Amino acid sequence: MWLGACASTIGTFVQQFAQSWLVYDLTKDPFYLGLDLFLGQLPIILFSLVGGVFADRMDRRKMLLSSQYIQMACAFILTALFLAHKVQVWHILSLSFVVGLGQSFGGPAYSALLPTLVPAENLSNAIAMYSIQFNLARVLGPTLGGLAYATLGPTWCFALNGVSFLAVILSLMMIQVTFVPAKSKEAILKSMGAGIGFIRQREGLAALVFLAFSTTLLGFSLTGFLPVIVRTVFHGGPRTYQLLLVCSGAGSIVGALIVAASERLKGQGHVALLTLLALGTAISGFAVSRWLPLSCVLIFISGAAIMASASLMLSLVQLIVSEQMRGRVMSVYSLAFRAGIPLGSLALGKLIPIFGITAALGGSGILLIAVTLSFLVLMRSVATFQRPAETAR
Known part of the structure; x- marks a missing residue:
């Protein structure tokens, strides 16, 4: 499963x-970069709660x-459009939406399936390993993408992505699933309500969901x-674009390794x-940097901080969720986590032409610092939240 996911990522x-380079080349407008990211995440906002309900009543595999079939088809459609010299910006934007639609159901299923493959x-460690493969791909992907794009x-970048889905499809066919949710005739809205009620009842869990949204809104663009x-x-x-992406991905790998090494320490929320x-400090520094080596260091730090914080929060949430509620609870958490990405991207896409890249990006970093400080000072339920021993067993 790890190898298949790594190849596909x-x-x-x-x-x-x-895709990012071509969208900006075709339009010369940063708004379309934000719009592309927004449309890729919009279906996740609209449908991931429904996906979580289905993940608790269907075979997650x-x-x-x-x-995976939906996403693979989109990659090959884009390949065909390029081969025919017919591609336009609206094609790319539309296919980004369809890919997001596939992910809105695949994401909750994956979040619910992963804990059934390993002991509690x-x-x-499994979450940290997943983070490592994801960010190893962030390093290798842009490197291979730059080579494929140039040569x-x-x-071929789109064709290679389409072929890569075969790896994760084969891995899903090979694994042995030990838990299959029982079928249910309960109304979808009622099932959603049960998941939201569980989040509200567990101390600190609702705050973690809000913090996840704030993190991606202000720190992931x-x-x-x-x-x-x-x-x-x-x-x-x-x-230069490739270099910065590689530095960010390398930092994320380091962040995931740090989490794997420190998972049993107390005070994970703190x-x-x-x-x-x-993360907020690194983003603010990157916004004002005009020296490429310093920017490489700062984006490395931001990548490490993004992955370490995301892994810590995700592992805390996963460890306190029951198997029967996992799909629904994780869909709410994933919705909050991923909803911030398109909203933040769309906002920055609008603000950059008005205030400039330095002010818009630096402002995001400063706001993230302010939100985090408020959690540290005012919301002790998150700062003291840690892995519950009874759930770990």
Whole structure:
């Protein structure tokens, strides 16, 4: 499962490299970069709660397979459009929406399936390992994407992504699933309400959901607007863009390794908040930096902080959720976590032309620092939240 996901995620970042660069090349407008990210995440906002309900009443592996088929088809459609020299911006935007639709059902299914493949005491390690493969792909994907883009052209970037889905499809067919949810005739809205009620009843869980939204809203848009920074600040091209992406991905791997090494320490909630402070500071520094080596260091730190904080919060949530409620609760958490990405991207896409990339991006970092400080000072339920021993057993 790890190998299949890694291969597929590498393909995703190969396509993302070409897609972001082409959208900005075709439009010369940062708003369309934000719009592309927004449309890719919009279905997740609209449908992931429904996906969570289905993940608690259907075979999660079959749901994941359907999601992979949809995403693979979109990659090959985009390949065909490039081969025919018919591609337009609206094609890319539309296919991003369809990919997001597949992910809105695949995401909750994956979040619910992963804990059934490992013992509870190894769950934090499994989450950290997943983070490592994701961010290893963030390093290898842009590198391979840059090579493919320069030597073969953008068409092959999309084709390689389509082929990469075969790896995760084969892995899903090979694994042995030990838990299949019981079928239910309960109304979808009632099932959603049960999941939301569980979150409200558990101390600190609702605060973690809100913090996840704030983190992605203010801290996850940096890499999405790198083409603007590369062009306007450093006056560079694809190689500079590739370098910054690789530094960000390398930092994320380091962040995931730190989480894997420190998972049994007390006060994980407090550590997550301190990590978010580092993230806000790194983003603010990156916004004002005009020296490429310093920017590489700062984006490395931001990548490490993003992955460490996200892994810590996710492992805390996963460890206190019962198996019967896992799909619904994780769909709410994933919705909050992922909803911030398109909203933050769309907001930055509008603010950058008005205030400039430095002020808009720096403001995001400062706001993230302010939100985190308020949690540290006012909301002790998160700062003291940690892995419950009775659930870990």
